[in-house]
Structures are given as C-alpha cells and as structure tokens.
Amino acid sequence: MKRKFITFARxxxxxxxxxxRNAWLGIAAIAVMVVxxxxxxxxxxxxxxxxxxxxxxxxxxxxxxxxxxxxxxxQRDQMxxxxxxxxxxxxxTYLSKDQALERxxxxxxxxxxxxxxxxxxxNPLPATVQIKPKDLNKISEIKDFLSNPEKEAxxxxxxxxxxxxxxxxxxxxxxxxxxxxxxxxxxxxxxVISMLIIFNTIQMAIFNRRDEITIMRLLGASTSYIRGPxxxxxxxxxxxxxxxxxxxxxxxxxxxSSALEASSLGLLDIQYSSDYFYDHFWLLLGMQLVIGILIGxxxxxxxxxxxxxxxxPK
Numbered sequence: 001m002k003r004k005f006i007t008f009a010r011x012x013x014x015x016x017x018x019x020x021r022n023a024w025l026g027i028a029a030i031a032v033m034v035v036x037x038x039x040x041x042x043x044x045x046x047x048x049x050x051x052x053x054x055x056x057x058x059x060x061x062x063x064x065x066x067x068x069x070x071x072x073x074x075q076r077d078q079m080x081x082x083x084x085x086x087x088x089x090x091x092x093t094y095l096s097k098d099q100a101l102e103r104x105x106x107x108x109x110x111x112x113x114x115x116x117x118x119x120x121x122x123n124p125l126p127a128t129v130q131i132k133p134k135d136l137n138k139i140s141e142i143k144d145f146l147s148n149p150e151k152e153a154x155x156x157x158x159x160x161x162x163x164x165x166x167x168x169x170x171x172x173x174x175x176x177x178x179x180x181x182x183x184x185x186x187x188x189x190x191x192v193i194s195m196l197i198i199f200n201t202i203q204m205a206i207f208n209r210r211d212e213i214t215i216m217r218l219l220g221a222s223t224s225y226i227r228g229p230x231x232x233x234x235x236x237x238x239x240x241x242x243x244x245x246x247x248x249x250x251x252x253x254x255x256x257s258s259a260l261e262a263s264s265l266g267l268l269d270i271q272y273s274s275d276y277f278y279d280h281f282w283l284l285l286g287m288q289l290v291i292g293i294l295i296g297x298x299x300x301x302x303x304x305x306x307x308x309x310x311x312x313p314k
Contacts, residue, residue: 011228018205018229019236025204026237029197033241033295034248036190037288041249043183044284049273050175063133063142064160066126069097071154076127079154083131086145088138093130100125126156191295198237198299202230206304227304234300238292246285253277 019026067076076094083092095103101123133139145151146159217226253274277284 011225012232014229014232016232016236018233025201026233029194029201029234029237030241030244032190032194032197033237033292034244036187036194036295037241037245037292038248039183039186039190040291041245041284041288043179043187044287045249045273045277046179048276049269050179052272052276053269061133063131063139063146065129065131065146066156066159067129068154068156069126071127075154079151080129083129083142083145086142088134088141089131090134091132093132095128095130097123097125097127100128194295195299195302198234198296199303202234202300202303205230205233227301230304231297231300234296235293236296238294238296239289242285242288242292245288246281249277 080092080094083089104125131142133142143159146155253270256270256274
C-alpha cells in the first residue's frame with residue numbers, strides 16, 4: 001500500500017513538473033479548452049435564463065371572459081364548472097363586478113383621469129372569469145368552448161386572449177432551441193480541436209523525452225508509471241482551463257453590472273443569469289472541472305497509447 005502511494009506521488013510530481021516545463025506547448029491547448037468550456041457554461045446560463053423568462057411570461061398568460069349582467073347565479077356556476085372540467089384549463093378565477101372594479105382601480109392607481117372617469121358612473125365593469133390554460137398550443141379548445149352560441153349569449157363582450165405573450169414565448173423558445181443546437185455544435189467542434197491540440201502536445205513531449213522513456217523501459221518501469229505523468233499533465237490543462245472559463249464569465253458579469261450598467265441584453269436577462277451563476281457557482285465550477293479533466297485525460301491516454309505503442313497494461 002505504501003509503495004503504491006509513493007508511486008502515485010512520483011507520478012503526480014512528475015506530471016506537475018512536466019506541466020510547468022511544457023507550459024508554452026500547452027498554451028494553445030489551454031486556450032482552445034477555455035473557449036470550449038466557456039461555450040458550455042454560457043449555453044447552460046442562457047438556457048436557464050430563457051426558461052425562466054418563458055415561465056414568467058407563461059404565468060401572465062390567461063383568457064378573460066366577461067359575463068353579462070343578466071346572467072343568473074345558476075348559469076354562472078354551471079359555466080364555471082364546465083370550464084374547470086376542460087382538459088386544457090389549469091385554473092379558473094371568478095371576479096364579481098365589485099372585485100373587477102377594485103382590481104381596475106389598483107391597476108390604474110397612477111392614472112387619476114381614468115379613476116375620475118369611472119367614479120362618475122355606476123360600476124360599468126362586468127363580472128370577469130379569468131382562465132389559465134395548461135398548454136398554450138391548445139388555446140383553441142378554450143376558444144371553441146367560449147365561442148359556442150349558448151356561451152356567447154352569457155357574455156357581455158368577446159373574450160380577451162393574451163396572444164401577444166404567446167408569440168413572445170414562441171420566439172424565446174425558438175431562440176433557446178437554436179442556441180442549444182448552435183452551442184452543442186460549437187462545443188463538439190472546439191472539444192475535438194482541443195483534443196487534437198493536446199494530442200499533438202503530448203506527441204511532442206514524448207518525442208522530447210524519448211531517451212528518458214527508453215531508459216525507464218529498460219529499467220522495468222510499468223506502462224502506467226510511464227503514461228501517468230502525461231495524463232496528470234493534461235489533467236492540469238483541464239483544471240486551469242476550467243478555472244479560467246469560470247473567471248471569464250465572472251468578469252463578464254462584473255463588466256455588465258458595473259461598467260455597462262446593463263440588466264438585460266435583448267431576450268437575455270443578465271441579472272437573472274448573474275444570480276443563477278452565483279447561486280450555482282460550485283456546481284458549475286465542478287461541472288467545468290469534470291469536463292476539462294475528461295477532455296485532457298482522454299486525449300492524453302489516446303496519445304500515449306498511439307505514440308508510445310504500449311502493449312497490454314501491466
């Protein structure tokens with residue numbers, strides 16, 4: 001057990017020395033890995049932000065049905081029961097004429113002209129039924145129900161639909177899907193480039209140390225002992241790249257909040273992205289480290305197997 005620990009410590013120490021010794025060779029690999037990991041992190045943040053924006057808009061989407069003043073309590077209760085029974089209805093809220101008036105006053109508290117106009121007459125607002133759909137793509141089912149001649153006779157005017165908000169959700173969803181596809185392609189491309197650069201870096205390191213490796217083989221060094229330092233070296237590439245990518249995103253948020261004083265950028269809510277980043281900082285950092293280490297280790301293992309032409313591991 002002690003011997004294995006000493007061997008592992010030597011491999012780790014040699015890998016760290018190689019990392020420092022080959023720093024200039026590793027700069028290109030680290031740079032491309034930073035780009036790869038930054039794209040991964042940016043894609044996660046924007047996806048979370050867009051989903052949050054969609055949820056916010058979805059919560060504000062409803063259908064308002066205005067009841068006639070002549071409707072009886074029995075007719076009203078029956079209609080509410082039928083609405084609640086519809087498959088695509090998530091919630092039904094009833095506002096009496098007085099409640100509708102109070103809400104109107106709250107919504108227009110800063111508009112004295114509207115408040116003055118409505119106070120000079122009897123309550124002109126109808127009783128209102130607010131309907132929240134489950135699936136925005138199936139609003140037509142509710143529309144068909146409300147447009148039934150029997151139901152129209154119980155309404156004072158046409159229902160109000162939040163169509164503009166649904167259109168906004170469709171745009172954000174499309175942007176999210178496009179970003180996910182573009183991000184996935186970019187990550188794959190840069191990950192492959194990173195692995196190729198690391199592959200070539202390790203090839204050059206093996207070539208520079210070919211005499212040392214030959215001596216180690218003659219002395220009976222195991223396959224894992226020779227390969228280990230190269231794997232450790234590329235793992236450090238991944239760790240450094242992950243840290244740099246996280247620091248880069250952190251710097252971007254600092255610049256956006258202080259220098260630019262921006263809270264949003266088009267559909268992207270920068271404030272929410274920033275909050276999400278810091279709330280999930282350790283999770284995101286851990287994910288970046290794992291991805292960076294995997295890219296580095298896999299590249300190194302493939303490179304050493306190819307260029308050292310090892311036999312079966314001992």
